[in-house]
Amino acid sequence: MEFEPSPEVRETLASLDRYLERNWSLLSAGDQADVRQMWRDIADMGVLGMCLPQTYGGFGLDADSFMHVATTLGRKHCHLPYISTAVCCATALCAGATEEQKQQWLPPLIEGKHCWALAYLEANDSQEIDTCQTRATPEGGKWVLNGIKTLVMDGVHADYFLVAARISLDGVAEMQAGKQPSLFIVSREAEGLSAKNYRTIDNRSATTLGLNNVVVDRANMLGSLGGTDNALDRALAAGCTALAGETVGLMEHLLDLTTEYLKTRKQFGQALGKFQVMQHAAADMYVALEQMKSLSLYAALLRKTGQADQAASAAKIYAGISGRAFAKKAIQLHGGMGLVNEMPAAHYAKRLAMMDCWLGDSFHHLNRHQTFGASA
Numbered sequence: 401m402e403f404e405p406s407p408e409v410r411e412t413l414a415s416l417d418r419y420l421e422r423n424w425s426l427l428s429a430g431d432q433a434d435v436r437q438m439w440r441d442i443a444d445m446g447v448l449g450m451c452l453p454q455t456y457g458g459f460g461l462d463a464d465s466f467m468h469v470a471t472t473l474g475r476k477h478c479h480l481p482y483i484s485t486a487v488c489c490a491t492a493l494c495a496g497a498t499e500e501q502k503q504q505w506l507p508p509l510i511e512g513k514h515c516w517a518l519a520y521l522e523a524n525d526s527q528e529i530d531t532c533q534t535r536a537t538p539e540g541g542k543w544v545l546n547g548i549k550t551l552v553m554d555g556v557h558a559d560y561f562l563v564a565a566r567i568s569l570d571g572v573a574e575m576q577a578g579k580q581p582s583l584f585i586v587s588r589e590a591e592g593l594s595a596k597n598y599r600t601i602d603n604r605s606a607t608t609l610g611l612n613n614v615v616v617d618r619a620n621m622l623g624s625l626g627g628t629d630n631a632l633d634r635a636l637a638a639g640c641t642a643l644a645g646e647t648v649g650l651m652e653h654l655l656d657l658t659t660e661y662l663k664t665r666k667q668f669g670q671a672l673g674k675f676q677v678m679q680h681a682a683a684d685m686y687v688a689l690e691q692m693k694s695l696s697l698y699a700a701l702l703r704k705t706g707q708a709d710q711a712a713s714a715a716k717i718y719a720g721i722s723g724r725a726f727a728k729k730a731i732q733l734h735g736g737m738g739l740v741n742e743m744p745a746a747h748y749a750k751r752l753a754m755m756d757c758w759l760g761d762s763f764h765h766l767n768r769h770q771t772f773g774a775s776a
Contacts (some may be wrong), residue, residue, distance in 0.1 A: 439480060469644070492622065536566065561588070565584055651723070654730050699714070
C-alpha cells in the first residue's frame with residue numbers, strides 16, 4: 401500500500417511550505433488583513449480545492465490529501481482557517497448540499513473568496529449533536545433561527561457559518577432518535593446574528609454566535625428537508641482527521657525544537673542531551689510522534705472507503721491525550737524557557753494542549769469509538 405502522497409500533492413505541499421516560510425511568522429501572527437491575503441494566495445496554489453470535485457473547480461485528488469496539508473500547516477503553527485473552511489464546511493457541502501447549492505457555494509470557497517466556520521456546539525455540557533437546542537422555524541417561505549452556538553472554530557475569519565439547528569414545526573422540534581439537526585448557511589452580515597470573538601490559549605480564536613430571529617432563505621438550508629445525508633457527521637469526521645494531521649506537524653516541529661535545545665543548552669559542563677534521562681524523554685516523544693502519524697494516516701486512508709468515523713475518533717482521542725502529554729514533556733525538557741512567549745516551543749505546546757477542545761474532546765470520542773465497536 402502506498403503511504404506517501406502523490407507527486408501532485410507533494411509538489412503542492414512543497415510550494416505551500418516555501419510560501420509559509422517566506423510569509424508566516426508565528427511570533428507576529430494574527431493580523432486579519434494578512435490572513436485574508438494569505439488565504440487568497442494559497443487558494444491560487446490549489447490548496448483549498450485539492451480534495452474537492454473537479455466539477456466545481458477542485459482537483460479531485462485522494463481523500464487523504466487534506467491531512468497532508470494540515471500537517472504542513474501544523475509544522476508552521478499557521479492560523480489560517482483551513483480545517484474550518486476547506487475540510488469541515490466543504491465536506492458538509494459536498495455531502496449534504498443539493499447540486500444547485502454546490503454550484504453556488506463550492507467554486508468561491510475553492511477560489512478563496514470566502515471563509516467558512518462550522519457552528520454546531522452549544523453551552524449545554526454535551527458534545528453530542530443529538531442535543532442541539534437551536535431551532536429553525538418556517539415562516540413566510542423562509543427559516544427563522546434562534547439559539548446560541550459556542551466554541552466556533554475560526555469564527556473571526558468566517559464570511560459564512562454552517563449552523564446546526566432542529567426543524568421546529570408547530571412548536572415541536574424534530575428529535576427522532578438518530579436524526580441529525582439540519583444545517584443552514586448564515587451570512588456574517590445577517591440581521592439578528594451576533595458574534596463574540598475571543599482568544600484561546602494557543603493565540604487562535606473562537607466565537608460565540610447568538611441567533612436572535614435570524615431569517616434564512618429556504619435555499620440556504622442544506623439539502624432537502626431532513627435530507628442532509630449525515631453531512632454533519634461526515635464534516636466532523638473529516639475535521640478530526642485533519643486535526644490529527646495538524647497534530648503530527650505540531651509534534652514534528654516541537655520535537656525538532658526540543659532536540660535542538662538539548663544539543664545546544666549546556667549544564668554541568670556539557671549539553672543537556674548528553675544526560676541519559678533527557679535522551680529517554682526525547683525517545684518517548686519520538687515514539688508518540690510515530691504513533692500519531694500511524695493513527696492519522698490510517699484515518700485518512702479509510703476516508704477513501706467511506707468508513708472513517710471510528711478511525712477518526714481514535715486519531716482524535718490520541719491527538720488530545722498524547723498531544724497534551726507531548727507538550728508537557730517538551731516544556732519539561734526546555735525548563736522555564738519552555739513557558740515564555742518568546743520561545744516558539746511554548747506556542748506549539750499550547751496548541752497541542754488545545755487540540756483536545758476542538759470538535760469533541762477525548763472523552764466524547766472515546767464514547768463514540770466504543771459505540772462504533774459495539775455496533776460493528
